Amino acid sequence: MLKQIEGSFAVAEMVAMCRPNVISAYPITPQTHIVEELSVIVGKGQLDAEFVNVESEFSAASVVLGASAAGARAYTATSSQGLLLMSEVVYCIAGMRLPIVMTCANRAISAPLSIWNDQQDSMALRDAGWIQLHAEDNQEASDLHVQAFKIAEKTSLPVMVCMDGFILTHAFEPVDLPEPKEVDAFLPPFKPTNIVDPRWPRGIGLFADPRFYHETRYILHRAMEKSGKTIKAVSAEFAKSFGRESGGFIKTYNLKDADLVIISMGSVVGTIKDLIDEFAEEGKKVGLLQICSYRPFPRKEIYDALKGKMNIVVLEKSISLGRGGILASDVRWSFPRADKKDRNISSFIAGLGGRNITKDDLRYMVEKVKKEPVELEFLGLNKDLIAKKDL
Amino acid sequence: MAIKDYIRERFFPHIWCPGCGHGTVMNSLLRALESLGMSRNEIVMVSGIGCSSRISGYVDFHTLHTIHGRALAFATGVKLSRPELNLIVPMGDGDALAIGGNHFIHAARRNIDITAIVMNNRIYGMTGGQFSPLSGYGTMATTAPYSNIDHAFDTVELAIAAGATFVARSTSYHVKQLSKILRDAILHEGFSVVEVLSQCPTYFGRKNRAGSAVDMMEQYKNDTTPIGSKAKKENPDLIERGIFVQKEMPEYCREYDKIIEKAMKGN
Numbered sequence: 280m281l282k283q284i285e286g287s288f289a290v291a292e293m294v295a296m297c298r299p300n301v302i303s304a305y306p307i308t309p310q311t312h313i314v315e316e317l318s319v320i321v322g323k324g325q326l327d328a329e330f331v332n333v334e335s336e337f338s339a340a341s342v343v344l345g346a347s348a349a350g351a352r353a354y355t356a357t358s359s360q361g362l363l364l365m366s367e368v369v370y371c372i373a374g375m376r377l378p379i380v381m382t383c384a385n386r387a388i389s390a391p392l393s394i395w396n397d398q399q400d401s402m403a404l405r406d407a408g409w410i411q412l413h414a415e416d417n418q419e420a421s422d423l424h425v426q427a428f429k430i431a432e433k434t435s436l437p438v439m440v441c442m443d444g445f446i447l448t449h450a451f452e453p454v455d456l457p458e459p460k461e462v463d464a465f466l467p468p469f470k471p472t473n474i475v476d477p478r479w480p481r482g483i484g485l486f487a488d489p490r491f492y493h494e495t496r497y498i499l500h501r502a503m504e505k506s507g508k509t510i511k512a513v514s515a516e517f518a519k520s521f522g523r524e525s526g527g528f529i530k531t532y533n534l535k536d537a538d539l540v541i542i543s544m545g546s547v548v549g550t551i552k553d554l555i556d557e558f559a560e561e562g563k564k565v566g567l568l569q570i571c572s573y574r575p576f577p578r579k580e581i582y583d584a585l586k587g588k589m590n591i592v593v594l595e596k597s598i599s600l601g602r603g604g605i606l607a608s609d610v611r612w613s614f615p616r617a618d619k620k621d622r623n624i625s626s627f628i629a630g631l632g633g634r635n636i637t638k639d640d641l642r643y644m645v646e647k648v649k650k651e652p653v654e655l656e657f658l659g660l661n662k663d664l665i666a667k668k669d670l
Numbered sequence: 671m672a673i674k675d676y677i678r679e680r681f682f683p684h685i686w687c688p689g690c691g692h693g694t695v696m697n698s699l700l701r702a703l704e705s706l707g708m709s710r711n712e713i714v715m716v717s718g719i720g721c722s723s724r725i726s727g728y729v730d731f732h733t734l735h736t737i738h739g740r741a742l743a744f745a746t747g748v749k750l751s752r753p754e755l756n757l758i759v760p761m762g763d764g765d766a767l768a769i770g771g772n773h774f775i776h777a778a779r780r781n782i783d784i785t786a787i788v789m790n791n792r793i794y795g796m797t798g799g800q801f802s803p804l805s806g807y808g809t810m811a812t813t814a815p816y817s818n819i820d821h822a823f824d825t826v827e828l829a830i831a832a833g834a835t836f837v838a839r840s841t842s843y844h845v846k847q848l849s850k851i852l853r854d855a856i857l858h859e860g861f862s863v864v865e866v867l868s869q870c871p872t873y874f875g876r877k878n879r880a881g882s883a884v885d886m887m888e889q890y891k892n893d894t895t896p897i898g899s900k901a902k903k904e905n906p907d908l909i910e911r912g913i914f915v916q917k918e919m920p921e922y923c924r925e926y927d928k929i930i931e932k933a934m935k936g937n
Contacts, residue, residue, distance in 0.1 A: 305769070306797035306813075315798065315812055322815045332813055332820075334768035334803065335739065360719070360738060392719070392735055 281455050286417040286447040287312030289454040290356075290382060290440075293421040295326045296462040297380075297428045299354040300469075301346035303331040303339045307361040308394045309444035310384035314356050336361035340368035347377040348483055350471040352428065355379070358444055359386035359400045366404055369437075373408030373499065375484045376473055378431035378438075380424065381409075385545070385596075386444040387632040395633020396444040397596040398545060401573075402605055408499050410438040410506055411574040412526060413544040417442075417452045419571075422525035425457075426513050429466050433513070434506040435473060441573075443546040443596075445633070457521060465520050507575045528577040530569040531584055533559060537566025539645060540585060542610055543594040544570040547629070547636050551594070554638045558645070565645060570606070581613040592625040592648045594641075594658075603655045604628060623652035634659060676700050676710060678730045685724055687795075689875075689883025691842030691868030695789055696725050698845050699758070702853040708756065715758045716745040718770060721796050721870075722762035722789040731758075739769030742777040745784050753923040756856060757784040763804035764794045767823055771803070778832035781860045782922035787852070788825050788863065791870035799873030810877040826914050829863035836862035837915040841890035842869060844911060851913060859921050867894070867909070 284292075291313050294302075302321070304314035321330040329346075333339050336357050343353035357365060362383055372379050383401045387393040401411055410430060414420035420442040427438040442448060475483060487495055507528060514527035524530070533555050534540065541551050548569045558565045568584055570577065585591065593607040602608065607626035614622060625648040630636045640659050647653060662670060677700070686692050703713065713731040717723035719738035726733040732755070736744045745757045766774050766788045777784060793811060794800040801811035806822035829837045836858040840848040848866060855862035869875065869886035880886050895901045897912035 306794050306800045308797055311797045311800075315800070318813050319815060332801065334771065364738075389737065390735075 281453045283451055284417075284454050284456075285312065285449060285451050286420055286442065287384075287449065288316050289417050289421040289456065290424060290442070291316035291320065292456055293424045293462075294354055294380075294382075295320045296457070296459050297354075297425055297466055298326065298352065298468075299328055300351035301329045301331065301343060301353045302355065303333055303342035303346070303353075304355050304357065305333055305336045305339050305361060307336070307358050309386060309396075309448045310356045310358040310361070310382065312448060313382055313384070336364045337368060340365040340372070343379050343381075344368055344372050344375070344377060347372070347379050348375065348475055350469075350474040350476075352432075352469040353379050354381070356382035356384065358384040359388055359394075362400045363388065363403060366407070369404055369409065370407050371484060372437045374495065376435040376499075376502075378428075378435055378469075380427045380431055381437070381439050382424070383439050383441045384444040384448045385441050393632040394444075396446050397631045397633070398441065398443075399597045399631070401439060401441045402597040404439075405574055405605070408436070408503060409574065410434070410436055410503070410510070410572065412438065412440050412510075412572055413570060414440065414442040414447065415546060415548045415569065415571075417447055417450065417454050418523075419525045420447055421454055421456065422517065422521070422523070425462055425466055426517055426526050428469075429513050430506065430509050432469055433509050434502060436502055436506055441545065446546045455523070461520065465517070503575045507572065507577065510572050510575075526571055528572045528580045529584060530571060532567040532569070533564075534566035534568065534584065537564045537588065539564070539590045539592065539649060540566045540568055540588050541592050541594060541641075541645070542568045542570065542581075542606070544573060544606070545596065547594065547596070550636060550638060551641060554641050554645075557638070573606075576609050576613075578609075578613045581610065582615075589621060590623050590648065592627060592644060592653075594627045594629055594644065596628075596630045598628050598631070623648070625653040626655045627653065627658050628655070629658035671704060671707065671709065673700050673704055676703060676729055676731070678728055681727050684728055686721060687870075687872040689869065689871040690721070690795075691791065691866075691870070691883075691887070692722055692725065692789055694842040694845060695760070695787070695848070695866050695868055696728065698848040699760075699787070699852050700729070701849045702856065705849070705853055706856065712756055713758060714745070714748050714752075714755050715760070716741045716748060717760055718765045719796075720762040720765045720794070721791070722760050723765060725760045739765055740773060741765070742770065742773040742784065742786065746777060746780075746782055749782055749784055750923060750926065753783070758787065758856070759784055760787045760789060762795075762802075763788060763790045763792060764802040767803045767825065767828070775828070775832040778829055778834040778861050778863065780922045781833060781835050781919050783859050783861070785852070785855045785858075785862045785864070788865045789868045790825065790865055791868050791874055792822075793870050793874040793877075795870050795873050799877055805874075809874075812873075812877070825863070825865040829865075830915050833861070834863045835860035835915065835917050835919045836913070838863070838913040839865045839867070839909070840911050841867040841887075841894055843887040843890040844894075847911065854913065854916070858916065860919055
């Protein structure tokens, strides 16, 4: 049933329907509304779960690690500094193959302090061995959570669902929330395999000397690569059960005849689609390739979808300082060497620290890369704020 | 030096809610510094994250606005490298004693010359009213809709037990006393902790039906008493105000210098 609801609450209601046994979190803007609503749901007795308030994100991540290692379906949510504080545990969770689901309400990183949206936080942990799914709107943000638990438990890999802070978390949109019984039919109770169990004592996360550690990383990497199949299968099953497309590896829009393709992920995709419609009316052929699964990275899918597309521009809300666009690097790597020299892949960094990305900005970007490829540009840079020597 | 010279007026109006006690704490602090005749360049303010931490934006000292709960760790680094500077660290109750609890007890244990101000409004204000380690048993918060079952720290007892050599408490109602205590705390050589009860009418007040800011300040007036007063003996529930501990102990930076001297001997 369609419901006019704040993004955070839509996620909270969906997470509650996934029946986690343990939820632990620490308040941080713009994530707080999600766990606050979950605490109300648990408080009202509508969800039989342990809700653990802790004194830091480090503890929140540790609590869900412990809970999951004991066989519970566990959930946490955070943003920005909170995610960075969790990072030590985030790696442990992946290394222990614990199927925890976390929401990252994407927010900029200090310093300077900013509470507004970009995607530098989840990007900082892209190599930790967590599946990362990016939501375009609140419907998808909500849908991705039920998929996330299923993917996590099928692959024994943790899943981070990323949704843009404020732009999604605090926005009211009509969201189709399923009935609890529909979710129950889609997501069976968690049957843990790799847990501490007094009947069969075992160690998790023990010391691995140089004879073993190397291989554990290989196995984890292979598991991440193979999880792509599960992500696609779960997305397809979701479409069958709930009657709408959500998640998966990639999505495309007006791609077929496009002579220029924009690649991006997250909520900015909505603005890009609006602009593509305007361009179509003007007779300009611009298409979109949207990344939903950022890790594992859909290298093959991008390659297949963009056969014959020679002009590509990657727009992203994060940067590897000293290197440039991170998503752009991933995209460039998606094409075999022989192909690479023929393609023009431009890289734009936009919307850091909550700066709006307008259709006019995007129009400027498209017009510019049509003239010539751009190696790296900060979109909408206000040069008046920058000393001459730093330009 | 005029009070105005200590303020970064360009950052005003401040973000604190109407009725918040934090502005009063800042006022008392600035008056204490003025009475000491301290120059802006002698003061370093280090803050973490939260409503209280925003104070570092409004004062025109050397200021570091850092990471949630870690202000004392950053301040320790500043103090060790520039021991001649005066370090002031304003923190909230969540900032100082939840996420930053470990830094708090160890800074106290080392007796490093830093003035820690715990602006205790018993709630996480900035993120919307979650309970903190100072909310106390039976209080209401957005994350404790049926009342809180966690017991609160007693900041003063915790600081004393951890080894702080100056420990005091006041409130946002007792502005003059607070100013005097802060002055003594800054002058004290060693780790000073000043807990200030500071009202949050927006979240703590509303959730706990404590009334307006004025009502909450009146409560500070009625529910507190000077240390060792007759009233305290008659009514043990009263919260004591004043300086609990003020003692001389070797200060960390000086001890560190001695170690350096010892290690360099004969070189």
